[in-house]
Amino acid sequence: MIAVITNDVMSYKEDFNKFLRWINCDLGSETQKQIASKVKYVFILGDLVDGCGVYPNQDKELEITDIKVQYKLCAELLSKIPRHIKLIICPGNHDATRLAEPQIPIYKDFAEPLYDLPNALMLSNPSIVNIHSSKNFSGFNVLIYHGYSFDFYFAEVESIRNNGGYDRADLLMKFLLQKRHLAPSYTSSPYVPDPNADSLVIDMVPDFFVSGHIHKASVSNYKGVTLISGSCWQSKTAYQEKVGHNPEPSRIPIVNLQTRHIKVLKFGK
Ligand SMILES: [Fe+2]
Structure with a gap:
């Protein structure tokens, strides 16, 4: 099983604590506990913390203004996830690393x-990670991308904007x-050009x-590729109100790697 989480795990403490209890098989129905016991990977798709100074006057909304x-x-909080579960972590635009993509791992x-957690794998954004391989199976390739370029395409691509915009990460x-590119239009995300490879x-x-970034869980499939957008653990910020985000916090998409079936578990209202 894979679980996908993203975006500021500290704000909705009560809900996140419910998630922690569940993943420790201490909350939920017998079936839900059984699912928890099989989770092997937790993908954390950036914006682990809210950061500070990410947008104007953000400090006025923060409880803790020191990023360390x-x-x-x-x-x-993440140390409460059982150690046998791999935590696969990439940065987002709120994290302490350069904003320009490809983002190097959080400093x-x-x-x-975070680096002291024995089960954490700190990656760049984007990354491809291969999981679950064995002697007879080549594993699954997971493309992870926080999604900073998404804002541009929600605003600029008519077929997405007119069909639900931020509600349609799929x-x-x-x-x-x-397009075979995570930011195909120039200026859709800040970018560090590499003359050898894009x-x-x-x-x-x-x-x-x-992916993460848009604070709303969604799952779909395109030509055999499973598409998953993670949720968040915070309410709507003033900035999100301005740009038209509709966050739906405290959801976690869970993938059964045998069937590729996905369930979205809800840990809040
Ligand atoms: Fe983000």
């Missing part, structure tokens, strides 16, 4: 407690797969394409 303290608390100087992810090109067709 934010990461310390975040790591304390260790700021987030040392349309957007399909659009990017068709790391935002979708070179290999992945088995899973997972």
